[in-house]
Amino acid sequence: MHYAAIGEYLEKLQGENSKLSLHTIGLIIAHLPFPVESVKYVQVAGTNGKGSTSHFIAAILRSAGWRVGLFTSPHLQDVRERICLNGRMITQKHFARAITVVDGIVRGLLRRRVIAQGPTFFETLFLAALVHFCRSRADWAVLEVGLGGRLDATSTVVPEVAVITNIAKDHTQILGKTLAAIAREKAGVCKKNVPLVSGCPHSSFAGRVIAREARRKKSPLHLVFAGAQSLRCEKNGPSYLCHYDAGGHRYEFQVYLKGRHQTVNAAVAVKTADVLQGLGWKIPTAAIRRGIRAMFIPGRLELLSKRPPVIIDGSHNSDGVRVLTDFLREENIQAVTLIFGVLGDKHYRGMARQLAPLAANVILSAPPNPRALPPEKLLPFFKGTNCRVERDLAKALAIAKKLKRTIIVCGSLYLAGALRTVACGGKKYGRQKIKGN
Numbered sequence: 001m002h003y004a005a006i007g008e009y010l011e012k013l014q015g016e017n018s019k020l021s022l023h024t025i026g027l028i029i030a031h032l033p034f035p036v037e038s039v040k041y042v043q044v045a046g047t048n049g050k051g052s053t054s055h056f057i058a059a060i061l062r063s064a065g066w067r068v069g070l071f072t073s074p075h076l077q078d079v080r081e082r083i084c085l086n087g088r089m090i091t092q093k094h095f096a097r098a099i100t101v102v103d104g105i106v107r108g109l110l111r112r113r114v115i116a117q118g119p120t121f122f123e124t125l126f127l128a129a130l131v132h133f134c135r136s137r138a139d140w141a142v143l144e145v146g147l148g149g150r151l152d153a154t155s156t157v158v159p160e161v162a163v164i165t166n167i168a169k170d171h172t173q174i175l176g177k178t179l180a181a182i183a184r185e186k187a188g189v190c191k192k193n194v195p196l197v198s199g200c201p202h203s204s205f206a207g208r209v210i211a212r213e214a215r216r217k218k219s220p221l222h223l224v225f226a227g228a229q230s231l232r233c234e235k236n237g238p239s240y241l242c243h244y245d246a247g248g249h250r251y252e253f254q255v256y257l258k259g260r261h262q263t264v265n266a267a268v269a270v271k272t273a274d275v276l277q278g279l280g281w282k283i284p285t286a287a288i289r290r291g292i293r294a295m296f297i298p299g300r301l302e303l304l305s306k307r308p309p310v311i312i313d314g315s316h317n318s319d320g321v322r323v324l325t326d327f328l329r330e331e332n333i334q335a336v337t338l339i340f341g342v343l344g345d346k347h348y349r350g351m352a353r354q355l356a357p358l359a360a361n362v363i364l365s366a367p368p369n370p371r372a373l374p375p376e377k378l379l380p381f382f383k384g385t386n387c388r389v390e391r392d393l394a395k396a397l398a399i400a401k402k403l404k405r406t407i408i409v410c411g412s413l414y415l416a417g418a419l420r421t422v423a424c425g426g427k428k429y430g431r432q433k434i435k436g437n
Contacts, residue, residue, distance in 0.1 A: 047319065
């Protein structure tokens with residue numbers, strides 16, 4: 001299959017309903033022409049921060065001298081961003097080759113009636129990532145869970161360590177309406193004798209659910225924040241200087257990503273590296289510092305331009321928006337122009353309530369996704385502000401710039417990615433290039 005045909009092939013898969021089961025993908029993996037065990041894995045679940053934490057872990061392992069794959073979702077601007085090796089997204093040639101390998105195996109299994117249906121969009125990309133990492137002889141692959149944990153495609157491989165960053169309400173129609181139900185689904189990444197790193201406070205409701213599941217699965221539990229002063233951070237110019245006690249080992253590192261919440265994500269990554277050290281893997285402290293310092297991830301409080309300032313953020317639930325508003329208050333950024341759009345299955349009322357007091361102007365739009373909420377439905381939540389609807393994202397940004405205030409783009413990673421393309425003049429990458437070709 002040529003690269004030009006891949007987009008249409010994947011688009012057809014996106015139209016299918018997701019199938020929360022590991023049966024089909026497990027059978028496909030069993031028929032891959034190579035052992036997936038040739039790569040060592042780290043699996044990262046959680047409601048918020050799992051993408052950033054996955055990037056931090058991959059950067060640490062890379063700094064320690066290994067070839068490291070990274071599988072994340074969703075993408076901002078190019079589907080190939082989901083599959084990276086040593087900090088570079090998969091090339092068009094290798095992407096087409098990996099998808100073709102998966103398609104060939106699936107067709108054969110369907111023909112022989114080994115499987116009754118093909119993989120979903122997400123499963124296809126995950127299988128392509130396994131093909132690419134194994135064929136490229138990656139030492140490690142960091143796998144960000146797509147949804148939940150128990151029935152996520154990434155749970156078909158056995159990691160060296162599993163990670164849960166935190167638990168909050170999101171995807172409630174699928175994972176459950178209570179924190180307990182969501183925690184149980186995400187704690188499904190627990191596997192027998194596989195260490196589990198948890199960023200949830202042990203005393204919290206979700207923390208207790210995770211601890212119970214870890215005991216049931218005989219999974220050694222490692223808490224990121226075992227004490228009140230485990231992590232201390234102070235603003236240090238453009239970075240946060242962090243002191244972290246991992247429970248016996250103390251680490252000092254600098255986080256250059258914007259937002260104090262990224263220091264928490266970094267601490268989860270450092271704790272994961274500390275656990276891997278305990279398993280015998282050589283990860284020098286200097287490599288941890290270098291990895292944390294150098295890590296960049298687009299679309300997370302990313303400053304795209306300065307006149308006026310344009311900040312795009314992938315926050316897409318109430319907890320994510322709280323982190324964004326905390327950052328704005330810490331930086332004393334007020335009376336912003338907000339470009340906001342959400343998917344219809346999100347708790348957009350809570351998001352809007354937090355954002356409205358900080359906005360002088362609001363431009364409501366729609367993420368480029370079939371599940372997008374019609375922006376008109378958001379109007380009642382922004383009474384008292386200069387609020388309008390503009391579905392054309394290029395026009396929305398042009399209107400926002402004329403208002404000459406700090407522009408905040410949030411509500412959906414799909415919206416953030418589309419605005420990033422517009423802000424970069426129609427190009428996919430711009431100032432902070434996502435490496436690849």
